[in-house]
Amino acid sequence: MLEISDLSAGYDSKDVVLGVSIDVREGEVVAIIGSNGAGKTTFLKAVCGLLPVSAGEVRYEGRSITDLAIHEIARAGISFVPAGRHLFPEMTVAENLGLGAYPHRPEAGQQSVVFDLFPRLAERRRQAAGTMSGGEQQMLAVGRALMSRPRLLILDEPTAGLAPKLAAQAYESLAALRTQGMTILVAEQQVPLVLSLADRGYVMETGAIQLQGSAAELRDNPTVRRAYLGVA
Ligand SMILES: Nc1ncnc2c1ncn2[C@@H]1O[C@H](COP(=O)(O)OP(=O)(O)O)[C@@H](O)[C@H]1O
Numbered sequence: 358m359l360e361i362s363d364l365s366a367g368y369d370s371k372d373v374v375l376g377v378s379i380d381v382r383e384g385e386v387v388a389i390i391g392s393n394g395a396g397k398t399t400f401l402k403a404v405c406g407l408l409p410v411s412a413g414e415v416r417y418e419g420r421s422i423t424d425l426a427i428h429e430i431a432r433a434g435i436s437f438v439p440a441g442r443h444l445f446p447e448m449t450v451a452e453n454l455g456l457g458a459y460p461h462r463p464e465a466g467q468q469s470v471v472f473d474l475f476p477r478l479a480e481r482r483r484q485a486a487g488t489m490s491g492g493e494q495q496m497l498a499v500g501r502a503l504m505s506r507p508r509l510l511i512l513d514e515p516t517a518g519l520a521p522k523l524a525a526q527a528y529e530s531l532a533a534l535r536t537q538g539m540t541i542l543v544a545e546q547q548v549p550l551v552l553s554l555a556d557r558g559y560v561m562e563t564g565a566i567q568l569q570g571s572a573a574e575l576r577d578n579p580t581v582r583r584a585y586l587g588v589a
């Protein structure tokens with residue numbers, strides 16, 4: 358579904374993502390794990406059209422989307438949930454959801470799909486987003502991304518800033534989405550949590566993929582255990 362080959366990207370003509378190749382098949386959950394500064398956010402932003410790609414190619418469902426703008430990528434069926442969520446805190450839950458449908462008009466039907474997945478958002482539809490808990494704001498960020506009816510959801514550190522219980526809840530929501538057939542690419546530092554959901558994963562360090570494998574292979578890998586699972 359998504360095929361990224363030799364992608365490089367960065368800032369001010371200095372690349373920090375260096376020739377990354379990954380692929381995501383339809384229906385899969387694929388994790389990109391890596392510590393702070395590894396290049397995960399830069400990589401995802403370049404894939405989603407939020408940063409320029411300096412080399413390489415992004416193919417989605419057989420066609421190149423490498424140089425498309427974010428709204429064109431959204432129209433193709435990819436939705437991005439940024440780290441830190443980027444909600445409009447003064448606007449209500451329903452208004453934030455409405456913005457997620459851009460560049461289309463919000464569909465009432467799609468809002469019900471989101472409310473079915475997150476009943477908590479339905480209860481709080483008229484509440485200002487900024488007054489909700491971190492866990493609820495994460496639900497809203499995912500809900501907003503779903504408003505454009507994506508087939509591929511890309512998330513950057515959905516657990517950032519969440520207490521462990523809420524982080525686990527965020528992953529329960531993603532598991533529910535996967536059950537409904539959503540394809541998911543997620544960058545995460547909380548390795549046990551993301552590997553409990555993912556089918557496969559890639560380990561990114563200093564802008565390059567160092568390791569890849571099934572979730573079970575990565576969980577058992579000595580390097581992953583030492584670096585990310587706190588096992589000596
Ligand atoms: N806006 C920016 N301008 C310049 N350098 C940046 C910017 N954002 C991130 N970087 C650098 O790019 C590298 C990768 O960062 P990032 O993609 O945010 O990693 P991660 O998401 O894995 O923590 C880091 O060295 C970081 O300092």
Ligand SMILES: [Mg+2]
Nearest residue numbers: 397398440514
């Ligand atoms: Mg990041």
